[in-house]
Amino acid sequence: MDVFVQQLINGITLGSIYGLIAIGYTMVFGIIGMVNFAHGDVFMVSAFIALIAFLIVTTWLGITSVALAIFIMLIVSMAFTSLINWAIERVAYRPLRGSFRLAPLISAIGMSIFLSNFVQVTQGPRNKAIPPIIRGEFILSGHDAYTVTLSYKQIIIWGVTAVLLAAFWYLVAKTSLGRAQRACEQDQKMAALVGIDVDRTIAMTFVIAAALAAVAGTMYVMYYGVVSFSDGFVPGVKAFTAAVLGGIGSLPGAVVGGILIGLIETLWSAYFTIDYKDVAAFSVLAITLIFLPQGLFGRPDVEKV
Amino acid sequence: MTASARRERSEVVHALRDAGITALISFGLFLPLVGLLTITNMNNELRLTTRLPLLVIFVALIAGVRLLVTLVIRPWAERRRALSTRKPFSIPRSFSRWFVPFAIGFLVVYPFISLAAVGYSGSLKWIDNFGIQILIYVMLGWGLNIVVGLAGLLDLGYVAFYAVGAYSYGLLASHFGLSFWILLPLAGILSSFWGILLGFPVLRLRGDYLAIVTLAFGEIIRIVLVNWVDLTNGYAGIAAIPRPTFFGIPFNTDDNGFAATFHLTFSPTHRTIFLYYLILGLALLTGYVTTRLRRLPVGRAWEALREDEIACRSLGINTTNTKLTAFAMGAMFAGFAGSFFAARQGFISPESFTFIESATILSIVVLGGMGSQIGVAIAAVAMIGGTEIMRDMDFLKAIFGDTFDPTQYRMLIFGFAMVLIMIWKPRGLIASREPSVFLKERKTISSELVKEGHG
Incomplete structure (x- = not known):
């Protein structure tokens, strides 16, 4: 039972990170119908930027306040990652709008290869590790053999994820930008006719997706304390799985899917074998798509002639 | 002013x-x-x-x-x-008529040209790195072209079948000592079984979803290869795989070796030249079979499926069988290529079958212009040849200093080139379609007029 509770806590933490990345997939797919293959690598880049921000804050500026350090990491990572994703959309996807269907996907695969290799070339192939930012934990139930703990890091991840999701939900549901996004999702031509700047709305979607990926990246660095150039691919695929599981295009679905994937992964590692934890996540993807293609919260896709 | x-x-x-x-x-x-x-x-x-x-x-x-x-x-x-008024670029008929025999002729004499030019030891690099390496990708590209280009099923896990072929050869040859010529067809058959096995569950999926699920399958197979240490030896891989022989004559310094039998002085280049002709034959077989299949009912069904699945079904074509045959055929050629790869390297590990390989093969197919055989071959030469050239650009060290390693930048440039070519020519280098069925005359249409990737 204790093991189960502990894995539940770990799984929700990991799932929050996946959920934040999954929103990026789901939004971009919703608005332009494209699997943004490079999104996992955007997440990796954001984690790198957060790590660099951490080094600036601690070694150059000498700030010791943990809360301030994390806040600065978040802001810096969100700002730069948003700019990068905006530029990626501008360079690699916008010229392909209206082109044939596979073109943006291939372009995104190219971008994904480019991003991970760019980081490898500029920052080196080795793992980058930083000392733990936050130590300490609550002990929920203690035995001699096994203690269930809830670390401060995990609480911060839950809190930050919840707050940002609320802010983000407000943005999509209540603001004019959100309305424009939903309009473009339904019909781009019609949206343009009623005066929505479609290009700008799509660009903003990429910016928001990147900002949420940057939150995930910052949390990832804070939680694991290590990042390398190849860390984008697997979380990217898992987050995509989460988006599909929740029903692609559905925002609450992405978060629920993310947490489910996180739970499946940690519980699988705890009770079966850690070697095959990625197989578990990938199998969930295949099974979902085959038996429940619209996901948990998605609308069924009507086939039109 | x-x-x-x-x-x-x-x-x-x-x-x-x-x-x-x-x-x-x-x-x-x-x-x-x-x-x-x-x-x-x-x-x-x-x-x-x-x-x-x-x-x-x-x-x-x-x-x-x-x-x-x-x-x-x-x-x-x-x-x-x-x-100038815009015209869709298409290959003139006369060009494709003489280009193919010319290209095949060049490929047949290529090892001897390089032998004559740089001698035995110098030509090893040219035949192996450029000849064999590029031809493997031409073959893989043509194999994937059946799945993506003809049937319109976007497959991001193609490398899994390549891995199945390679491990079939590697395991069966080292454990049971079976010869290359028995294992080559066997590897193809095993791979096509896997193609059908993985094809079944994804029959209902289309477009991007299909791509991601095939990617997941490819990764699952790779993870199993990494973790099933008893069988595959994990990351360490399988080493000392028996090399293919020249119809029973081994390539070594023995008295019954290739060099002694044909009264030549021994050189490792003999094996390389033999392997070159082997992959050339396999690649041409792939190309030839694909061309013939396009004229058979099954090939026409593939192309119909690519253009419109619903129309296809309403015309009474069994889409299940059509998709499965496409998967199986594509996987079979990947299996051949995989067993050749294992035989050529003598060593295989899961590192050779990562997602990047699948992406490379897919990009070759898409950049070449999906469905166009010549385009795929040209794209393979450009992409693989280009990255191989990057390997020995030593003169760049003179410009950027000794610590500069051009190989680091291969994938970087490769990824960026994919983006640029998509922007420049989203339909691939050869973006014209020649119908395989026609009434009075053969009309080439621009591929901008047809859609694909919906399957």
């Missing part, structure tokens, strides 16, 4: 302002990752250093390119577009 001079001046001012904004944005883009470097110091702690000169070079380069594009290239392109 005349009006035209004033207009020109305002254009220059505008372009300069534009370049300035670009410089500002690229400064922001590259500041964290290029301007700052994370290094581990003596105490094993991570520290930051700045790299401002490099950042300045990056920013200046990008702003310069932007300026050049707005001032020179774009007006030039517009003038050209105004002069």
Whole structure:
């Protein structure tokens, strides 16, 4: 039972990170119908930027306040990652709008290869590790053999994820930008006719997706304390799985899917074998798509002639 | 000041302002990752250093390119577009008629050209790195072309079948001592079984979803290869795989070896040349079979499926069988290529079958123009040949210093080239379609008129 509770806590933490990345997939797919293959690598880049921000804050500026350090990491990572994703959309996807269907996907695969290799070339192939930012934990139930703990890091991840999701939900549901996004999702031509700047709305979607990926990246660095150039691919695929599981295009679905994937992964590692934890996540993807293609919260896709 | 001079001046001012904004944005883009470097110091702690000169070079380069594009290239392109009416590029019939025999003829004499030019030891690199390596990818490209180009099923896990072929050969040859010529068809059959096995569950999926699920299957197979250590030896891989023989005659220094039998002085290049002809034969077989299949009912069903699945079904074509045959055929050629790969390397490990390989093969197919055999071959030469050339650009060391390693930049340039080619020619290099069925005359249509990837 204790093991189960502990894995539940770990799984929700990991799932929050996946959920934040999954929103990026789901939004971009919703608005332009494209699997943004490079999104996992955007997440990796954001984690790198957060790590660099951490080094600036601690070694150059000498700030010791943990809360301030994390806040600065978040802001810096969100700002730069948003700019990068905006530029990626501008360079690699916008010229392909209206082109044939596979073109943006291939372009995104190219971008994904480019991003991970760019980081490898500029920052080196080795793992980058930083000392733990936050130590300490609550002990929920203690035995001699096994203690269930809830670390401060995990609480911060839950809190930050919840707050940002609320802010983000407000943005999509209540603001004019959100309305424009939903309009473009339904019909781009019609949206343009009623005066929505479609290009700008799509660009903003990429910016928001990147900002949420940057939150995930910052949390990832804070939680694991290590990042390398190849860390984008697997979380990217898992987050995509989460988006599909929740029903692609559905925002609450992405978060629920993310947490489910996180739970499946940690519980699988705890009770079966850690070697095959990625197989578990990938199998969930295949099974979902085959038996429940619209996901948990998605609308069924009507086939039109 | 005349009006035209004033207009020109305002254009220059505008372009300069534009370049300035670009410089500002690229400064922001590259500041964290290029301007700052994370290094581990003596105490094993991570520290930051700045790299401002490099950042300045990056920013200046990008702003310069932007300026050049707005001032020179774009007006030039517009003038050209105004002069010529747009016509879809297509290969003239006469070109494809002489190009194919010429290309095959060149490929047949290629090892001897390189032998004559640089001798036995020098030609090893040319035949192995360029000849064999490129031909493997041509073969894989043609194999995947059946699935993606003809049947329109986007497969991102193609490398899994390549791995199945390679491990079939590697395991069966080293454990049971079976010969290459028995295992080659066996590897193809096993791979096509896997193609059907993995094809079944994904029959209902289409487009991007299909791509992601096939990617997941490819990764699952790779993870199993890594973790099933008892069978596959995990990351360490299978070493000392028996090499293929020349119909029973081994390539070694023995008295019954190839060199002694044919009264030649022994050279490792003999085996390389033999392998070259082997892969050339296999690749041509793939190309030939594909061309013939296109004229058979099953090939026509593939192409119909690519164009419109619903129409296809309403015409009474069994889409299940059509998709499965496409998967099985594509997988079979990947299996052949995989067993050849294992035989050539003598060593295989899961590292050779990562997602990057699948992406490379897919990009070759898409860049070549899906469905176009010549296009795929040209794309394979350009992409693989290009990355191989990057390997031995030693003169770059003279420019950038001794620590400069061009191989690091291979994948970087590869990824960026994929993006650029998609923007430049989203339909691939050869973007024309020749119908395999026609009434009175063969009409080539631009592929912009047809859709694909919906399957």
